[in-house]
Amino acid sequence: MNDEKRIRRVIVAGGGTAGWMAAAALAKLLGKNLDIKLVESEAIGTVGVGEATIPTLHLFHQLLGIDEREMMAYTNATFKLGIAFENWKDVGEQYIHSFGAAGKDCWACNFSHFWVKGRQLGIHHDIGDYTKEHLGAREGRFAVSPRAERTHAYHFDASLYAKYLRSLAEKHGAQRIEGKIEQVQLDHHNGHIKALKLDSGELLEGDLFIDCTGFRGLLIDQALHTGYDDWGHWLPCDRAVAVQTGKGENPVAYTRSIARESGWQWRIPLQFRTGNGLVFCSHYMNEQRAIDQLLENVEGEPLMQPRVIPFRTGTRRKHWNKNCVAIGLSSGFIEPLESTSIHLIQRSIVRLLTFFPSNGFVQADINEFNNLIREETENVRDFVVLHYKLTNREDSEFWRHCRSMDIPDSLAHRMEMFEQGGRVYQNGTELFGESSWLQVLLGQGLMPRSYHPIVDVMSDEELARFLSGIRSDVRATVDSWPNHLEFIHHYCRAKQA
Numbered sequence: 001m002n003d004e005k006r007i008r009r010v011i012v013a014g015g016g017t018a019g020w021m022a023a024a025a026l027a028k029l030l031g032k033n034l035d036i037k038l039v040e041s042e043a044i045g046t047v048g049v050g051e052a053t054i055p056t057l058h059l060f061h062q063l064l065g066i067d068e069r070e071m072m073a074y075t076n077a078t079f080k081l082g083i084a085f086e087n088w089k090d091v092g093e094q095y096i097h098s099f100g101a102a103g104k105d106c107w108a109c110n111f112s113h114f115w116v117k118g119r120q121l122g123i124h125h126d127i128g129d130y131t132k133e134h135l136g137a138r139e140g141r142f143a144v145s146p147r148a149e150r151t152h153a154y155h156f157d158a159s160l161y162a163k164y165l166r167s168l169a170e171k172h173g174a175q176r177i178e179g180k181i182e183q184v185q186l187d188h189h190n191g192h193i194k195a196l197k198l199d200s201g202e203l204l205e206g207d208l209f210i211d212c213t214g215f216r217g218l219l220i221d222q223a224l225h226t227g228y229d230d231w232g233h234w235l236p237c238d239r240a241v242a243v244q245t246g247k248g249e250n251p252v253a254y255t256r257s258i259a260r261e262s263g264w265q266w267r268i269p270l271q272f273r274t275g276n277g278l279v280f281c282s283h284y285m286n287e288q289r290a291i292d293q294l295l296e297n298v299e300g301e302p303l304m305q306p307r308v309i310p311f312r313t314g315t316r317r318k319h320w321n322k323n324c325v326a327i328g329l330s331s332g333f334i335e336p337l338e339s340t341s342i343h344l345i346q347r348s349i350v351r352l353l354t355f356f357p358s359n360g361f362v363q364a365d366i367n368e369f370n371n372l373i374r375e376e377t378e379n380v381r382d383f384v385v386l387h388y389k390l391t392n393r394e395d396s397e398f399w400r401h402c403r404s405m406d407i408p409d410s411l412a413h414r415m416e417m418f419e420q421g422g423r424v425y426q427n428g429t430e431l432f433g434e435s436s437w438l439q440v441l442l443g444q445g446l447m448p449r450s451y452h453p454i455v456d457v458m459s460d461e462e463l464a465r466f467l468s469g470i471r472s473d474v475r476a477t478v479d480s481w482p483n484h485l486e487f488i489h490h491y492c493r494a495k496q497a
Helices: 016-033 057-064 068-074 111-121 132-139 158-171 287-296 341-354 363-389 397-404 409-421 434-443 453-457 460-479 484-491
Strands: 009-013 035-040 078-080 082-086 094-098 153-155 175-178 181-186 193-198 203-205 208-211 228-230 239-246 255-260 263-269 273-280 307-310 314-316 324-326
Touching: 009 016, 016 035, 016 057, 016 158, 016 341, 057 341, 068 158, 068 484, 078 484, 082 132, 094 132, 094 434, 111 434, 111 453, 111 460, 132 460, 158 175, 239 287, 263 287, 273 287, 287 307, 314 363, 324 341, 341 363, 363 397, 363 409, 363 434, 409 434
Parallel strands: 009 035, 009 208, 035 175, 082 255, 208 324
Antiparallel strands: 078 153, 082 094, 181 193, 193 203, 228 314, 239 273, 239 307, 255 263, 263 273
16 A cells, blocks of 8 residues: 555535535544545535435435434424425426335336326326325325335425534544635646645645535636536526525425426425525526515515525536545536435535545546446436426416427437336436336326336236225325324424524
């Protein structure tokens, strides 16, 4: 082992959700062999709009040994079983994209093929009636079972989540440094980052640098000039306005995504407040109109002044460049429509742990890291673009643009496969599975023309019993769950600030 190449000093630039997730994971899992410092400034705020998660976060929490009840109580959290999309297909229509699996698959095809034939025969029910998370979301019921698969997610306060992870990171030896980064110093021999100079004059030297500086990309972009692929031609929204309001009605177990004339509004219920925001395209709506529209459509009194957040959808051409890894907003951004921001942070961290350069940087590993992260990011991009492209809305210039815009070839191929034969496939690195694609494709109005021939092995009567049996099992499970709010009070009630 060449001690000169060993990675000992890790500098995390920036805090927030991304920075403290990275610091906590590195400290807990590799901290005995590393000196980990995180530098952040109280004077620099974080974006903090990522208050909704998806079930993959359970894997990260298992790695770190996080207690769910403790975390939820600390972060003012509620449970999330899916996302309700209102006005996306058309004004006045809605559907839910829930977590969990829809129905039961067979070796040759997924459940949707049985459902499609049932629909043709008139013996079907809504696709959500065959998924317990979907039915539970609609009826406001949920409970955590120790033996059940973890198919739920959370709504939580992202700033409190970062503080929770900070305590875990510091417990395992990570050190927080207060200060603003004034200069990024490079090694002129190899172009690597050598040190960060703070406004106090302190110099933080490191071997590996993790850029969690948000949209600025202070290290990955401003210092290393890594380059950025803009996806604005597929995802036209480029602004968000966010505001918190007091607690409204009992919190529902799903995120609300309400399509508006030039974008969409989120509503995320926590135990003692509600997160609200409007994602919009500045080409079709100015900021003041966006603020007014959001405030006209919130429940409860605003707890802060609305804050406008500009963004540019896209991705860095390299997420790992030289001795710098970009994680979070510094690596790119796909708007929060499907709550994927924290998931992509998690995936980057897990990939970094897998390819961690303990004995020095290996370019083949760096290339593989970048290829895998790029593939995962593009898959998420396609899933989000689908919501905009597949719509019947023509009531505004924004929606007419979305209907007519070109889309990635990879997405066009998926849509054609589903329309022609009802087929949805998931490769090994994709986030969204067959059930997710199915619910959104159907919810947005695309119906398969045919189904897999293996379905015809069943007689019509057998198919009817098959569909009815699944639906009855789902109903029995959901009927056994308590009221969502009552279970929160029992399981993870937060202390009101």
